[in-house]
Amino acid sequence: MNGTSPFAARDVRLLFATRAVRLFAYGFLSVVLVLYLAAAGLSEARIGLLLSLTLAGDTAISLYLTTRADRLGRRAMLLAGAGLMVFAGALFAVTGNFWLLLLAATVGVISPAGNEVGPFLAIEQAALSEALPAERRTGAFAWYTLFGSFATALGSLAGGALASALQRAGAAPLNSYRAVVVGYGALGLALGVLFTRLSHGVEAPAARRAAPPGRPSFLQRSLGLSSSRGVVLKLSALFSVDAFAGGFVVQAFVAYWFHRRFGADPALLGAIFFGANVLAGVSALSAAWVARRIGLVRTMVFTHLPSNVLLFLVPLMPTLPLAMAVLFLRFSISQMDVPTRQSFTMAVVDPGERSAAAGVTGIARTVGSALSPLAAGPLYAAPALASLPFFIAGGLKILYDLALLVAFGRVAPPEERR
Numbered sequence: 001m002n003g004t005s006p007f008a009a010r011d012v013r014l015l016f017a018t019r020a021v022r023l024f025a026y027g028f029l030s031v032v033l034v035l036y037l038a039a040a041g042l043s044e045a046r047i048g049l050l051l052s053l054t055l056a057g058d059t060a061i062s063l064y065l066t067t068r069a070d071r072l073g074r075r076a077m078l079l080a081g082a083g084l085m086v087f088a089g090a091l092f093a094v095t096g097n098f099w100l101l102l103l104a105a106t107v108g109v110i111s112p113a114g115n116e117v118g119p120f121l122a123i124e125q126a127a128l129s130e131a132l133p134a135e136r137r138t139g140a141f142a143w144y145t146l147f148g149s150f151a152t153a154l155g156s157l158a159g160g161a162l163a164s165a166l167q168r169a170g171a172a173p174l175n176s177y178r179a180v181v182v183g184y185g186a187l188g189l190a191l192g193v194l195f196t197r198l199s200h201g202v203e204a205p206a207a208r209r210a211a212p213p214g215r216p217s218f219l220q221r222s223l224g225l226s227s228s229r230g231v232v233l234k235l236s237a238l239f240s241v242d243a244f245a246g247g248f249v250v251q252a253f254v255a256y257w258f259h260r261r262f263g264a265d266p267a268l269l270g271a272i273f274f275g276a277n278v279l280a281g282v283s284a285l286s287a288a289w290v291a292r293r294i295g296l297v298r299t300m301v302f303t304h305l306p307s308n309v310l311l312f313l314v315p316l317m318p319t320l321p322l323a324m325a326v327l328f329l330r331f332s333i334s335q336m337d338v339p340t341r342q343s344f345t346m347a348v349v350d351p352g353e354r355s356a357a358a359g360v361t362g363i364a365r366t367v368g369s370a371l372s373p374l375a376a377g378p379l380y381a382a383p384a385l386a387s388l389p390f391f392i393a394g395g396l397k398i399l400y401d402l403a404l405l406v407a408f409g410r411v412a413p414p415e416e417r418r
Contacts, residue, residue, distance in 0.1 A: 008131040011202050012140075015124050016147050018078075018194045022120060023148040025085070025187035027155025027251075027277065029180060030114035031269050032163050034256045036177035040096035048377020050098075050105050051252070055370030057106035058117040059363050065119035066359025067223050070204035074123050074355070075195060081119045082192035084109040089185025093178055109188075112373065113250035114152050114273070117366060122358035127202040129346045129354055134415045137346060138296065139288040141339035149281025149335060153274040156251075159183075160270020167266075176266075204355065225356050228349035232357045235345060236364035238404050243365035245396035247372030248389035249311065253380055254327075260386065262320040272324055279328055280335040287336040295416055296344040301405045303336035304397065311394040315387030347413030 037047045061084060065077040088108020091100060104110075109118040125141070132140050159180045166176035225232055251273060258264040258272065283303075291299040310330035317323035342358070349357040379385045 008201055011199055012128060012131050014194060014198055015128060015202075016144060018120070018191055019124065019144055020147045020151040021187060021191050021194060022085075023114075023116070023151035024155035024158075025184050025191070026111035026117075027114045027152035027273070028159040028187065029089075029110065029155075029184040030112060030251045031156045031159045031255050031273060032177045032180050032266060033110075033112055034252045035163075035259070035266065036092075036174070036181060037101075038256075039174040039177060040101075042098060042101075044377045044381035046098060048373050048375075050101060051112045051250070051373040051377070052370050053102060054105035054108075054110050054112060055117065055247070055366055055373070058109060059366040059370055061107075061109065062117070062119045062122070062359060062366060063223075063363045066122040066362065067356050069119070069123045069126075069359070070355050074127060074202050074204065075198050077119055078123055078195045078198075079192055081109055082188050082195055084118070085188030085191065086185050089181055089188055093181040093185060110184075112252045113246070113369070114156065114252070114277070115250075116148070116362075119359070122362045123355055125342055125346060125358045126204075126355040130351075131201070134347065134413075137415075138291050138339060138343040141343050142285050142288040145284035145287075145335060145339045145342075146281040149277045149284060153277030153281070156277060157270045157274035160266040160268070160273075164265060164267035164270075204352075223356055223360055225353055225360065226350070228353045228357055231348055232345075232353075232360055234407060236361050238400060238407065239341075239361050240364040240368035241403070242397060242400040243368030244372050245368075245393045245400065247369035248376045248379075248393040250369070250373065250376075253373070253376055253389065257315075257380060257386060258320070258323070260380075260383075262323070264320065272327070275324075276327055276331040279331040283331070283333050284335040284339050287339050290336065291340050291343075296340045296347070296413060297405065297408050297411065299340045300337040300344070301401045301409075303333050304401050307331075307334040308394045308397040308401070311390055311397070315390045344408075344413060347415065348411060 034047055034051075037050065038044075042050065061081075065080060069077040085108065088104045088110045091104035091108065092110070095101065111117040124144075128140060128144065129137055162183070163173075163176040163180055166179055167173060171179075223229075255264075255269045255273065258269060264272065287299055287303070290303070294302070307330050310326055313326045314323055314330070317326055345357055345361055346354055376389045379388050
């Protein structure tokens with residue numbers, strides 16, 4: 001890695017590896033998660049409640065860990081998150097009791113959508129932003145997103161293939177899905193081992209860990225924000241709307257919709273989301289090239305808008321091949337806003353508040369996405385309403401895009417001003 005020290009380059013490679021292992025685990029579980037809960041006897045309404053509380057629990061845990069990572073140690077907080085992944089996977093695997101599952105979902109770390117949850121992303125973004133020069137940040141975040149998308153795709157393929165292979169071998173559907181859950185917990189353990197290999201260079205500089213002069217405000221005490229609080233709160237409000245909309249079409253629910261609408265089996269579901277996440281990763285990689293020409297904010301908006309129009313079209317397709325084609329087309333541009341959004345956030349906040357800023361904006365997204373599955377579950381359960389979540393998600397996401405352009409269309413990060 002040009003422009004970085006040997007220790008920083010090693011940490012960057014490790015952070016890319018932890019991203020890949022974690023997103024593989026999320027994709028591995030997400031394809032069969034709702035199928036597993038349904039096979040365990042939970043109703044659609046209870047599944048929706050469980051998924052909402054999963055994301056709500058992730059919100060509280062992430063808020064605590066990310067806003068304290070610079071003071072208590074980034075590696076320690078990352079290890080704590082990996083431990084919570086193991087806890088959730090283990091408890092989900094050994095019981096079908098709703099209340100115990102509720103405990104695991106609330107306290108542990110599980111991703112129903114196959115996307116990032118927990119404290120990991122915010123802390124890793126702060127570490128990467130310090131290890132790399134500003135001009136390389138968006139490109140590095142694009143590759144970071146690509147690694148995650150490919151890992152999610154492979155995980156989706158592997159999770160669906162494993163469940164189908166076990167069923168063909170004579171295993172009951174419930175047991176085949178449980179094997180995937182056990183694998184998720186094992187991957188959380190592997191993630192923790194990788195985090196122990198990070199150097200002290202990932203920790204926040206000592207000067208930034210020192211207490212600021214004067215009496216700290218509430219936001220400084222609780223969220224670690226001072227000079228960046230205005231822009232962070234505005235971004236958080238916008239990101240929460242986008243995430244709330246996305247919660248209606250999380251990967252686990254969309255997989256369930258394909259299963260109910262077209263009879264897609266777990267292996268086919270895994271293949272569908274393998275292809276979708278590969279396309280998403282490629283689209284994220286092209287984001288850096290586009291952003292260099294039109295800017296970070298315009299890249300976020302002008303690539304996100306058409307992907308949301310395509311989201312409207314998925315449930316209107318009369319056959320499985322056509323629905324898959326529209327879904328793939330959407331994923332081919334849907335993730336270009338991810339590395340640009342992350343890079344923009346890191347660029348417009350104080351460098352000493354990056355972990356907190358990434359954590360708070362990430363929490364806002366988690367809060368938004370935690371609320372919508374509660375409403376989406378009953379909609380997917382009713383055949384006449386099962387397509388409605390796609391329309392709700394697309395409409396809200398379009399409103400978010402327009403609001404983002406109005407609020408930040410004239411804000412240029414330092415590298416764009418240069």
